[in-house]
Structure formats: structure tokens, C-alpha cells
Amino acid sequence: QLQLQESGPGLVKPSETLSLTCNVSYGSIRSSDYFWGWIRQPPGKGLEWIGQIFYSATAFYNPSLKSRVALSIDTSTNQFSLKLKSVTAADTAVYYCARYIRAGTDAFDLWGQGTLVIVSS
Amino acid sequence: QSALTQPPSASGSLGQSVTISCTGTSNDIGDNNFVSWYHQQPGKAPKLIIYETFKRPSGVPDRFSASTSGITASLTVSGLLTEDEGNFYCSSYAGADNFVIFGGGTKLSVL
Numbered sequence A: 001q002l003q004l005q006e007s008g009p010g011l012v013k014p015s016e017t018l019s020l021t022c023n024v025s026y027g028s029i030r031s032s033d034y035f036w037g038w039i040r041q042p043p044g045k046g047l048e049w050i051g052q053i054f055y056s057a058t059a060f061y062n063p064s065l066k067s068r069v070a071l072s073i074d075t076s077t078n079q080f081s082l083k084l085k086s087v088t089a090a091d092t093a094v095y096y097c098a099r100y101i102r103a104g105t106d107a108f109d110l111w112g113q114g115t116l117v118i119v120s121s
Numbered sequence B: 001q002s003a004l005t006q007p008p009s010a011s012g013s014l015g016q017s018v019t020i021s022c023t024g025t026s027n028d029i030g031d032n033n034f035v036s037w038y039h040q041q042p043g044k045a046p047k048l049i050i051y052e053t054f055k056r057p058s059g060v061p062d063r064f065s066a067s068t069s070g071i072t073a074s075l076t077v078s079g080l081l082t083e084d085e086g087n088f089y090c091s092s093y094a095g096a097d098n099f100v101i102f103g104g105g106t107k108l109s110v111l
Helices: none
Strands: A003-007 A018-025 A034-041 A048-053 A059-061 A069-074 A079-084 A093-101 A107-111 A115-119 B009-012 B018-023 B035-040 B047-050 B064-069 B072-077 B086-093 B100-102 B106-110
Touching (some): A003 A107, A018 A034, A018 A093, A048 A069, A048 A079, A048 A093, A048 B100, A059 A069, A079 A093, A107 B047, B009 B018, B018 B086, B047 B064, B072 B086
Parallel strands (some): B009 B106
Antiparallel strands (some): A003 A018, A018 A079, A034 A048, A034 A093, A048 A059, A069 A079, A093 A115, B018 B072, B035 B047, B035 B086
16 A cells, blocks of 8 residues: 655754655655645644645645645655744644545545654754 | 544444444535444554445445435444444535545444
């Protein structure tokens, strides 16, 4: 079954850019049936949708994060990435990448295990 | 983008049933059939248990059922097991601008 795995630094300094990559294995990222998304969860809190991207690079963002977020996708390496700039302590969270089934299902059916990113000097 | 409203906690005894509500607006739950529910056990990633308001993915037991009425979605867990403990999150498609919105989560305790 398709699997997702997040990778990236676990510690980022305030005001810098958080960068994470999600590697997709046992399946192609180049599919018209799915979006590839990012969701985060601050410690002890709920889920927050960050955004998601189609294989064509069309992306949708959470309006509250849109000015700081950029998603990208690389179909040659079967990976997609998240960049969040000007981070603060409020961006400390477990970051999940996930597959979103579009066109009639509209849900995240597969998730990575998540990676904790701490924003601290 | 406001979160969907869920009660922070719910509880039920082993073998009993519990229902969790999720209230949105006419721009999300009230506007489409794309409500989903996720179960997150401690230390794990969320798992999809309901999509398109009431459908269950393969492998999800029929102890989990859901429905929607107006701007409120509901999840019922029947025959409670200790493994049902954890947090439950609702989610809805919220249009082209907001796309995906989550509820604040409900922590379920099985007594």
C-alpha cells in the first residue's frame, strides 16, 4: 500500500523558514485522483489544515497561513514539499503529510507518521 | 477560517454507545456531503473512519456510523471498546477558498 514519510529538521530558529519533504512510496504521486496535503498539530491541540497540492502543481492554502506557505511537488522523485517562512513558537507542531482523495470523497485517507518541528532559538 | 465546533470531551461505558456532534455553517457542513471523521489514538497519526458523511473505508467496523442534519454532523460509536479511546476529529470541505476545515476534536474516554 502507498506510504508517506515526512522528513526535515526537527528544530528551526524563530524568523527562519521551516522546510519539510514528504516521500511517497509504493505508488505514484502523478495521479489525477489525489491531492497531496499538509496538516499540523500543535502539542496537545487539534488538527490544522495547511494546504494541499495537485500533481500539476496547482495548490490550495489555508487563508490564515497563505502569506507564509509555499507547497511544491516533484513528480520525478515522487515527493512534495512544504516551506513555511518567518516561523515563530506558535508554529511548533507535529507536521503530517497526507493523501487527499478528491472528486467525491474529499478526505485524507492515508497519513504519514508525522514529524515534530520545534521552533526555538 | 473558523474551526468546526465539537464538544471537547465525551465518555461512555464499555459496550455502550456515544454520539459526538460537529457543528459548522452553511458554507461548509451545510453546503455539501463531504464530511469526514478521523480517529487519533495517542501518539499516532489520525485515521480516516468516515467519509462522504456516512461511508466507511474498508476495514472500519460498522460500530462507527455517522450522519448529517443541516449544519451539524454526528458520529456514533456503538459497542464501545477500550481501543476506541482517543480523539475524534470531524472535517468538511469548505469551498474553493478554504478547502478543508477541521473540528477542534473530541476526546473520548471509555469507562
